Amino acid sequence: MARVGLLTMSDGRDYVARDVHDHCVRAEEEIAAFLAGAGHEVIRADGIVTANDLATSYARRVADARPDLTIFSYPVWAFPHFTMLAAAATPGPLLLLGNIDPQFPGMVGMLAGGGGLDQIGRVHARAWGDINQPEVSGRILAQVNAAAAVQGLRGATFGRIGGRPMGMYTAVANTDQWMDTFGIDVEEIDQWEIVRRADQVEASRARQAVKWLETHAGGVHYDGDRLTPELLERQVRAYYAVRELIDEWHLDFSGIKGQPELTAHFATMDIAEAFLNDPYDWDGAKPTHVTSTEADMDGALTMQILKGLTGLPVLFADVRHYHAEREVWDLCNSGQHATWYAARSDDPLENLSRVHLYPEVFYFPAGGASVSHFAAPGEATFARLTRRDGRYRMHVVRGAFERYDDATNEALARQSTFEWPHAFTRLNAPAGEFLARFGANHIHAVPGEHVAELRAVCELLSIDYDGMGDAAA
Numbered sequence: 001m002a003r004v005g006l007l008t009m010s011d012g013r014d015y016v017a018r019d020v021h022d023h024c025v026r027a028e029e030e031i032a033a034f035l036a037g038a039g040h041e042v043i044r045a046d047g048i049v050t051a052n053d054l055a056t057s058y059a060r061r062v063a064d065a066r067p068d069l070t071i072f073s074y075p076v077w078a079f080p081h082f083t084m085l086a087a088a089a090t091p092g093p094l095l096l097l098g099n100i101d102p103q104f105p106g107m108v109g110m111l112a113g114g115g116g117l118d119q120i121g122r123v124h125a126r127a128w129g130d131i132n133q134p135e136v137s138g139r140i141l142a143q144v145n146a147a148a149a150v151q152g153l154r155g156a157t158f159g160r161i162g163g164r165p166m167g168m169y170t171a172v173a174n175t176d177q178w179m180d181t182f183g184i185d186v187e188e189i190d191q192w193e194i195v196r197r198a199d200q201v202e203a204s205r206a207r208q209a210v211k212w213l214e215t216h217a218g219g220v221h222y223d224g225d226r227l228t229p230e231l232l233e234r235q236v237r238a239y240y241a242v243r244e245l246i247d248e249w250h251l252d253f254s255g256i257k258g259q260p261e262l263t264a265h266f267a268t269m270d271i272a273e274a275f276l277n278d279p280y281d282w283d284g285a286k287p288t289h290v291t292s293t294e295a296d297m298d299g300a301l302t303m304q305i306l307k308g309l310t311g312l313p314v315l316f317a318d319v320r321h322y323h324a325e326r327e328v329w330d331l332c333n334s335g336q337h338a339t340w341y342a343a344r345s346d347d348p349l350e351n352l353s354r355v356h357l358y359p360e361v362f363y364f365p366a367g368g369a370s371v372s373h374f375a376a377p378g379e380a381t382f383a384r385l386t387r388r389d390g391r392y393r394m395h396v397v398r399g400a401f402e403r404y405d406d407a408t409n410e411a412l413a414r415q416s417t418f419e420w421p422h423a424f425t426r427l428n429a430p431a432g433e434f435l436a437r438f439g440a441n442h443i444h445a446v447p448g449e450h451v452a453e454l455r456a457v458c459e460l461l462s463i464d465y466d467g468m469g470d471a472a473a
């Protein structure tokens with residue numbers, strides 16, 4: 001649910017404003033009803049804007065409610081300086097909405113206002129037409145969702161637990177640039193805190209959780225070495241330790257370095273990361289907390305934006321392999337995929353029934369469980385924030401998760417790392433285009449179609465939109 005401000009621009013001549021007043025009010029009521037019907041909170045101005053001082057005072061009053069997006073509606077010709085004054089009093093994202101009604105020159109009003117904003121370099125979005133038309137309502141809702149996701153970043157705090165892993169430049173972002181572009185602060189927290197606090201977690205809590213996993217997971221494959229009940233308990237303790245850090249440091253999203261210190265000498269963070277990203281754990285339902293593997297900052301930020309758009313758990317994966325003969329990617333992760341992706345069910349037990357906990361592989365001598373499953377099939381939107389020569393861009397590509405019969409899934413997974421989670425994926429972009437341009441080793445996804453929203457997010461953040469394949473259009 002977003003908070004949307006709504007102002008209607010009109011004519012500055014009292015005798016004209018009077019004659020078009022009812023038309024303006026009807027148009028505003030229709031927009032307000034549409035937005036409320038879509039589940040959003042609407043903050044309407046105290047009246048129709050028919051004078052310069054009202055443009056400022058009405059806009060200030062609406063801005064006081066800190067809307068995620070403010071819509072300037074143009075059902076009739078409107079004096080353009082009203083737009084400029086109202087925009088000056090509107091700090092947040094702006095959408096100009098023009099009608100397509102030949103009887104009333106609302107389109108002229110929108111273009112004159114928009115042209116003025118362009119002249120001063122004020123970023124704004126535009127929509128036009130009959131709000132009852134799906135392409136129009138869809139464009140408006142994409143802007144509303146994008147604005148809510150972007151505003152949701154402002155004032156947030158990222159918890160960077162541990163530093164850069166394995167020399168991974170793509171995992172590290174510039175904190176000044178984050179504050180300037182996204183309004184996000186970064187807390188640097190030592191991984192030692194996980195080790196220290198894990199020790200203090202009540203044993204019974206850890207045992208209870210392990211019991212739940214043993215009962216409900218598709219399999220817990222203890223081997224008496226890399227995966228034992230004690231190691232699984234340690235991973236559960238680490239999960240609770242990170243939950244404590246999130247609460248105490250007021251973290252909105254996080255990343256955990258893991259390699260090599262924890263994965264060599266403590267345990268992997270796979271259980272922690274999987275269930276932090278999940279909308280549940282063994283204690284019941286809970287909000288998801290975006291947590292990136294390898295403390296990947298721009299990865300976590302991409303996930304936080306995708307969560308802001310959908311409210312859903314978000315996938316974090318390595319771009320591990322391309323099966324050219326199948327034109328399918330193996331999006332696997334040396335860390336975790338939220339277990340929700342195993343069946344995308346509201347019933348945690350249905351998801352868990354498809355999850356297998358395997359002993360960690362040779363990369364991770366400290367051991368623990370890897371959280372393995374094959375992502376359930378379905379359409380999805382894939383995205384990743386990267387930087388080119390210091391400038392942010394958002395790679396966006398459509399695609400779909402695929403899952404095959406057990407034997408095929410296993411055969412494909414054994415070509416990479418069977419024990420890790422896999423999302424076999426068909427992308428709507430040629431592999432050559434993708435590999436030539438994709439600027440990171442990690443990719444993120446959410447179910448459904450979100451290309452228009454991501455394009456709007458890039459406009460609002462003044463970063464480059466880099467659509468691939470059919471998302472380029």
Ligand SMILES: C[C@H](O)[C@@H](O)[C@@H](O)C(=O)CO
Nearest residue numbers: 259294318334363441442
């Ligand atoms: C186990 C390896 O170090 C992996 O973590 C590495 O290949 C990556 O996934 C890097 O993103």
